[in-house]
Amino acid sequence: MKSQLILSSALILGLIGGGTVASVNALVASADDGGTYTTQAGVTFTPNTNPTNPVDPDNPDPNKPVNPVDPNGKDPHPGTNGPLSIDYVSDFDFGKQMITSSNQTYYAKAQGYKGDTKPTALYSQVSDNRGNGAGWQLGVKQDSQLNNGKDDLKGAAISIKNLNVNGLSGSDITAPTSGSDMTLVPGGGDQTVMSAAKGAGQGTWVSRMGSTANLLSEKGTALDGSDRTVDKSVSLYVPGASNKSVANQYSTTLTWTLKDTPANS
Known part of the structure; x- marks a missing residue:
């Protein structure tokens, strides 16, 4: 027309x-000339405040979350809210051990899961969904000596070794760095588990304590007498000279703190 x-x-x-x-x-x-016409396409991102589910530490893909369980078989406590969050940290369970007067080292039970997921190394998980690359630091401290409600387990020492960082395969984000081997000091300060410098550590990352390939199966050492798979990178040293009681379980609290400052600040 x-x-x-x-x-x-x-x-x-x-x-x-x-x-x-x-x-x-x-x-x-x-x-009848055709001509050209230009349009635009775009996307805007905002910080994500939703919790991030735990991931498989050997294949940390947020699209494939896992269901870890505490050593007692119960669901773990939920992680902290985002956008910078501690999503999950494994409990340490050193089992039920016989009283002895010799020095002993006990290993923590490996991380278990619901369903058919096999045990893995113990781990901590952090997500940085702020979108500003400001960096962060994850530390841990032991609040007090193991105690049975009456007496301390004197001289007992928890050690964490062979920390290693893992993230989503193919990520173009600079990875955080792992902390060094550590022995926790009851009542002492934070020791670094994982840290991200400015411009690094965005997204979801785990710090494995050892590796799944190096888990050890202990025969008949579980509470019910069955085999028990342990992570040799998390250990409890108990001196033979310490007074041990069968009255109650010896326990303590580990506090994991995530700071919103870069590792090099």
Whole structure:
């Protein structure tokens, strides 16, 4: 319809002005040109305050969350809220051991899961969904000596070794770094588990305590007398000279703190 209107106008002007057929054809041709047109596409991101589910420490894909269980078989406590969050940390269970007067080292039970997921190394998990690359630090401290409600287990020492960071395969984000081997000091300060410098550590990351490949199966050492799979990278040293009671379980609290400051600050 548009080309017909232009053509009619051109004929009238051509008759009045004495134009030629060639000028009419030129106007018709310009009306049929295709031309170009540009549009835009975009996306805006905001910090994510939703909790992040625990992931498999050997394949930390947030699209494939897992269901870890505490050593007692119960669901773990939920992680902290985002956008910078501690999503999960394994409990340490050193089992039920016989009293002895010799020095002993006991290993923590490996991380267990619901369903058919096999045990893995113990681990901590952090997610940084702030979107500003400001960096962060995860530390741990032992609040007090193991105690049975009455007496301390004097000289007992918890050690964490072979920390190693793992993240989503193919990520183009600079990974955090692992802390060094540590022995926790009852009542002492934080020791670094995992840290991200400015511009690093965005997304979800885990710090494994050892590796799944190096888990050890202990025969008949579980509470029910069955086999028990342990993580040799998390240990409890108990001196033979310490006074041990069967009255109650010896326990303590470990506090894991995530700071929103870069590791090099």
